[in-house]
Amino acid sequence: MKQKKLMTQIPALNGEVIIPGDKSISHRSIMFGAIAEGRTVVSNFLMGEDCLSTISCFKKLGVEIEQTKHEVIINGKGLNGLKEPSEILNVGNSGTTIRLILGILSGRPFHSVLIGDESIGKRPMTRVTNPLRQLGATIHGRRNAEFTPLSVTGGNLTGTTYKLPVASAQVKSALLFAGLQAEGKTTILEPEKTRDHTERMIRTFGGKVTEENDAVIIEGGQSLRGTNIHVPGDISSAAFFMVAGAIVPNSEIKLKNVGLNHTRTGIIDVMKQMGADMEIIPAFTKEDEEPIGDIIIRTSSLKGTTISGALIPRLIDEIPIIALLATQAEGRTVIKDAEELKVKETNRIDTVVNELSQLGADIEATPDGMIVTGKKELKGGSAVSSHGDHRIGMMLAIAAAICDEEVLLENEEAISVSYPNFFTHLENLID
Ligand code: S3P
Numbered sequence: 001m002k003q004k005k006l007m008t009q010i011p012a013l014n015g016e017v018i019i020p021g022d023k024s025i026s027h028r029s030i031m032f033g034a035i036a037e038g039r040t041v042v043s044n045f046l047m048g049e050d051c052l053s054t055i056s057c058f059k060k061l062g063v064e065i066e067q068t069k070h071e072v073i074i075n076g077k078g079l080n081g082l083k084e085p086s087e088i089l090n091v092g093n094s095g096t097t098i099r100l101i102l103g104i105l106s107g108r109p110f111h112s113v114l115i116g117d118e119s120i121g122k123r124p125m126t127r128v129t130n131p132l133r134q135l136g137a138t139i140h141g142r143r144n145a146e147f148t149p150l151s152v153t154g155g156n157l158t159g160t161t162y163k164l165p166v167a168s169a170q171v172k173s174a175l176l177f178a179g180l181q182a183e184g185k186t187t188i189l190e191p192e193k194t195r196d197h198t199e200r201m202i203r204t205f206g207g208k209v210t211e212e213n214d215a216v217i218i219e220g221g222q223s224l225r226g227t228n229i230h231v232p233g234d235i236s237s238a239a240f241f242m243v244a245g246a247i248v249p250n251s252e253i254k255l256k257n258v259g260l261n262h263t264r265t266g267i268i269d270v271m272k273q274m275g276a277d278m279e280i281i282p283a284f285t286k287e288d289e290e291p292i293g294d295i296i297i298r299t300s301s302l303k304g305t306t307i308s309g310a311l312i313p314r315l316i317d318e319i320p321i322i323a324l325l326a327t328q329a330e331g332r333t334v335i336k337d338a339e340e341l342k343v344k345e346t347n348r349i350d351t352v353v354n355e356l357s358q359l360g361a362d363i364e365a366t367p368d369g370m371i372v373t374g375k376k377e378l379k380g381g382s383a384v385s386s387h388g389d390h391r392i393g394m395m396l397a398i399a400a401a402i403c404d405e406e407v408l409l410e411n412e413e414a415i416s417v418s419y420p421n422f423f424t425h426l427e428n429l430i431d
Contacts, residue, residue: 019233033074038226103174107181109155266314
């Protein structure tokens with residue numbers, strides 16, 4: 001197995017990083033562009049593997065999509081413009097692609113087959129396939145549509161009320177896509193508020209969706225109009241540099257163009273609570289537009305904290321890097337109510353705990369999270385693995401920066417799923 005020697009004992013990180021486009025918003029821009037009528041131009045689109053999988057699926061559904069260096073242009077012909085694919089739709093490693101596209105395909109009167117990579121083959125799908133069946137779609141798959149390969153024959157949906165058993169923006173979004181095509185009203189009840197990029201984008205494309213307390217409501221039969229989308233920088237990518245700046249000595253990093261949507265900024269709240277020396281500089285944005293701004297982070301002295309409840313969906317993807325941050329904080333950090341970590345690209349309770357332990361962290365797994373005791377010097381002197389999970393790979397690269405001994409990373413390629421230029425951006429911050 002090929003191993004990458006990670007940079008260790010980094011003395012300081014200084015400078016600016018222009019954070020690449022948000023993965024969640026990039027996926028949605030292609031999907032809405034594809035089902036809207038007319039041209040959609042997307043700037044700052046994330047050219048990561050996951051979002052390229054979304055483009056490839058929609059091309060197979062007959063949508064004309066042009067990629068230039070800086071933009072993606074989608075020539076949408078409305079929902080009726082989608083054609084029955086003659087090939088299998090392959091979502092690669094992307095959970096967002098498969099779950100959201102299932103919502104779209106559920107309303108289309110044709111047959112499609114979906115597959116993904118080995119990790120996708122282990123991720124639970126009945127959280128989406130069951131409610132979509134309730135709306136009227138016919139879906140088959142391994143273990144009664146829990147796992148890929150899946151096949152969908154859609155059309156003739158009827159709106160319903162569905163209470164999500166787990167807080168999941170992917171499931172909510174799939175139901176919104178299906179609800180747009182259903183007869184009558186679809187009401188989705190969330191146990192905790194999750195990222196609202198789909199709701200915002202429906203409005204940007206001229207559609208209507210209402211939010212009342214814990215309910216999101218959509219009327220079927222709406223048609224959407226193509227528009228221009230500027231994708232903000234991904235706070236989930238910025239998170240790696242937020243933590244790097246806080247734990248590497250003598251550092252000051254400015255992160256530019258970061259999405260600051262409240263449903264995603266849990267990591268900022270947690271870092272402030274832990275004592276991080278950070279400044280947030282919001283830019284002016286119009287109502288309903290995705291909020292955006294710059295973040296300055298400096299080397300910080302940190303203390304442990306508890307992370308649980310409604311905060312979890314606001315930082316679910318940042319937990320691996322927050323665990324690393326906690327190793328450098330005085331006292332205990334307890335992460336709970338985060339059982340969902342077990343069904344991400346890897347079981348992130350296991351991968352985080354095992355890989356950080358290898359480097360010398362004091363960290364233990366719990367049934368719904370982990371407990372980290374700091375402050376513990378990380379030694380390194382071992383080979384670690386991303387296990388094919390982009391966020392585990394990047395977390396380990398930042399962990400290595402504060403290790404004394406050599407650290408080798410197996411399967412670094414996984415990082416290109418969400419941050420193809422990650423290592424270049426890291427190297428540019430070293431004086
Ligand atoms: C995402 C939602 C989250 C997140 C994933 C992206 C999205 O998943 O972990 O990386 O774009 O809607 P869940 O909805 O399963 O929590």
